[in-house]
Amino acid sequence: MIELTNVSKWYGPFQVLDNCSMRIDKGEVVVICGPSGSGKSTLIKCINGLEPFSKGTITVDGISVGDPSTNLPKLRSRIGMVFQNFELFPHMTAGENIVLAQQKVLGRVRGVAEAKALELLARMGLAEHAAKYPAQLSGGQQQRVAIARALAMDPIAMLFDEPTSALDPEMITEVLDVMVKLAEEGMTMAVVTHEMGFARKVADRVVFMDQGAIVEDANKEAFFGTPRSERAQLFLSKILQH
């Protein structure tokens, strides 16, 4: 479904991504982890074309992301993305946030879009907050609204860029629970995160990145059981302290 082949990226003289190749099949949940600056956020932003890349190819459902003739907005409407800082639109209510792209990109009628928004919010347990502005919601609530906003587009895959890193500890669980449910329902997901508990529970594969390169790409059991590379081992030992 999502295929990256020899993807490299430079910011001027500085190489940010080094020959990354990876494959996410339909229904798979892949967790991407690694130390700060390893390029994992950049990599995931390349998948929906938010970041351009210098070399290599990325295809999503057969469509090439780097191809200049590709209709990027159309492609992006089929991939959902959730950001570390939620990025809800502050001048719109939670409901309006979820309705906007449905109307303007998918062309849905307002009534249909609003119904879908309410349905998704109800699934998250946030139905009564539909008319509230982001500033009136907690971080955990905002992030769940952000997930609903992405799901409203009926995406074929969901990308998560450190979705819980900006949350207070007591709110991380509520967001992770939503993501676990999504995974169990069969959504194709790529998740950049430090939450190894989540990875252990739901991931099919774990990808470890360091200094722009993919250092390890193994299925869950193999990764947590016997990580092959030294760096992955070091990283794991530091994170799994708690």
Added chain:
Amino acid sequence: MFGGFDFGILWANAPFLWNGMLLTIELTALAVTGGLLFGVVLAVLRLSPFGPLAWLVEGYVNFLRSMPLILVIFWFYTLVPKLIGRPVSGFYSVLIAFVMFEAAYYSEIIRAGISSVRRGQIAAATALGLTNIQAMRYVILPQAVRNMVPVLLTQSIVMLQDTSLVYVVGLRDFLTSADIVASRDNRPTELYMFVALVFLVACFSASRLVNRLRRRYAL
């Protein structure tokens, strides 16, 4: 200290002063409108991807912001009739001067307003599949406008005060009219204090209003 004040002089010259006030209001209103329109044009050009154009506009804005307004007024007061080829009423020359001058300040406020919208918002909008134009229209501009309106209004209050500078070319605005009466009847105290009081009340109330607006619509 306050003995010998003759506030009757204000009553006696009320119509004359009122005409001056009307000119001040008219000049301010026209200059604000013209300055905003031109300011928007400048801001849009400044953000354009076409390098030389953006650079030219930046030069114009920085140039105008390095000069005193009085000098700009003198420039246009002498230049406009020469450019048009025949004598032009002082009002129009001065109006053009104000529009050109204030537009530079307005365009900076507008530009800052647009760049003040968090970068992540653009990413989130395009990630949903909105085109650049849609992202501008539904996500960026609404936020930018709400950020910049209080600042634009504050700048307009400053402009109201700046119009008093038409004194240097003898245009009969509120202050100049008061000055004429003051010199003619040798009563500077009453007249100038009256002018100061009127401006104080007007500008103070206006800025209180702007503050309330800012608090209500802040993002």
Added chain:
Amino acid sequence: MGSYNWNWPILVREPYLGWIVSGFGKTILIAVLAWAIAFPLGSAIGIARTTETRALRLAGTVYVDIFRNIPLLVQMFLWYFVVPELLPADWGRWIKRDMPYPQFLTAVVCLGLYTASRVAEQVRSGIEAIPRGQRYAGLAMGLTSLQVYRYVLMPVAYRTIIPPLTSDFLGVFKNSSLALTIGVLELTSQARQIEEYTFAAFEAFTVATVLYCLVTGLVILIMRIIEARTRIAGAITVGAQ
């Protein structure tokens, strides 16, 4: 514009060259002296507005509100024409008759007090942008309030407000032109005078314009250097409107 007779050489001929030089000198002198008043006074008022004492805050607010809401030109007239009338008779007489350089000094005082209100606002924003925790940390160590301002708050505040302060400083240069309305022969008025004597409007105003631009450019350059030299890593930036 074809009928305009260009006359650049006239500018380097006396007495016009002398007028330009003296005008420019006066402009700089007014600006520097006014800033010398505005900066300390404005800092004091700005600080006053951030203290716990209600009376100080109120006094500061009143000062700023009065000086910001009356046009600078009106203030100039008030100082020159009205204040001598309102003062006790002896002082008023001294100002009108015996004080040296009455127009110049009036302009400096007026501009200084006006600009102080702007500086006060910048200083206030600079202090308010510092997280409250900093103040508490200082007090918790046993520093007095004064010491907290001196060692903890002001060093940070001043660095963060360098850009808006620069723009206020340039404002003083530009506002010095208002002194011409009470008869001070600064740069703009000299340019006007040359224009009236020689009809070389374009040339005269161009010289004035170029000089103002030069000053602006120089000041911005110096401020950038100061800003770079005093930068704190990862600092906040702020500015009052």
